[in-house]
Amino acid sequence: MLGDRYALGEVIGRGGMADVYRAEDQLLGREVAIKVMRHVASNSNEDERFMAEARTLAGLDHPNLVTVLDVGTSEVSRYLVLELVEGSSLSRYRGQAMDPMRVAAMGRDLADALSYVHRQGIVHRDIKPGNILLDDDRVRLADFGIARSLSDGSQHTATGVTIGTAGYLAPEQVRGDEISPLVDIYALGLVLIEALTGERMYEGTPMVAALARLDNPPRIPAMLSDGWKEVLSSMTAFEPEDRATAFEVTQLLGALASREVGLAPTGGEPSLVTHAESAPAVIPEREASASTPHPGHAPALAGIQADG
Numbered sequence: 001m002l003g004d005r006y007a008l009g010e011v012i013g014r015g016g017m018a019d020v021y022r023a024e025d026q027l028l029g030r031e032v033a034i035k036v037m038r039h040v041a042s043n044s045n046e047d048e049r050f051m052a053e054a055r056t057l058a059g060l061d062h063p064n065l066v067t068v069l070d071v072g073t074s075e076v077s078r079y080l081v082l083e084l085v086e087g088s089s090l091s092r093y094r095g096q097a098m099d100p101m102r103v104a105a106m107g108r109d110l111a112d113a114l115s116y117v118h119r120q121g122i123v124h125r126d127i128k129p130g131n132i133l134l135d136d137d138r139v140r141l142a143d144f145g146i147a148r149s150l151s152d153g154s155q156h157t158a159t160g161v162t163i164g165t166a167g168y169l170a171p172e173q174v175r176g177d178e179i180s181p182l183v184d185i186y187a188l189g190l191v192l193i194e195a196l197t198g199e200r201m202y203e204g205t206p207m208v209a210a211l212a213r214l215d216n217p218p219r220i221p222a223m224l225s226d227g228w229k230e231v232l233s234s235m236t237a238f239e240p241e242d243r244a245t246a247f248e249v250t251q252l253l254g255a256l257a258s259r260e261v262g263l264a265p266t267g268g269e270p271s272l273v274t275h276a277e278s279a280p281a282v283i284p285e286r287e288a289s290a291s292t293p294h295p296g297h298a299p300a301l302a303g304i305q306a307d308g
Helices: 045-058 100-119 171-175 181-196 206-212 224-235 246-257 295-301
Strands: 005-013 018-025 030-037 069-073 076-083 133-134 138-141 163-165 219-221 272-274 303-304
Touching: 005 030, 045 069, 045 076, 100 133, 100 138, 100 181, 100 246, 171 181, 171 272, 181 219, 181 246, 219 224, 224 246
Parallel strands: 163 303
Antiparallel strands: 005 018, 018 030, 030 076, 069 076, 133 138, 219 272
């Protein structure tokens, strides 16, 4: 029991700092999800991040975000009570190419949620399949554990340390540059490409996966329609100023979701193309994870996660 109110059940998710349980709110007689910190340490960065997530989520209200219901502290842990989303995360579909129409609708809703979040001055910083929850009703963005408020001068990470998941970092995060909401757009672009192809764009160790995008732009499937190529190219542009905003992505993906055809007809085997004009039209499958590490960029990568 937590807080003399929540009866914990099975573990339904695990993260770097916490475990997520299915639980019963015995006061209101409903099922909830409870994110429980594994350790409580006074003034620790992890503890600060957990409470920052609670405050961040409590101030957000959007149909495509997981709703926070309560927060509490027991003798052994802190915990966050969230709405229970029946279904699974997008990571369950890893290795499977999803229907382009479904991906467009999912991306539109996620971009709309990000547009709302960004208007509140918040950057999520960890858009990845594991943080995208799907059920029969709608898609929801979860886990604001490393979100950053652009108006908050406080930092929960050391200077020169990039925090996030290696396979979905934007180039400016890898370089250790100042971040903006456009890092979320880049990551969402990689997620959508992965959903469309069934393949993660940047594989390898965290260091290799992170550094690969500095040399190899994301490969966009040639089999996709021109509309898909346009939006994905804009989302994954190397420089943030060249990327579409969350609002613009919402509009573009909304148009795609309303069409009947998501794939362009091809005369042979699908090939992969990149939006970089100087790159070859076809890139070998493993080239994205085979780039030579850049020692000058390595210090910025101390906080990246391997799990997507």
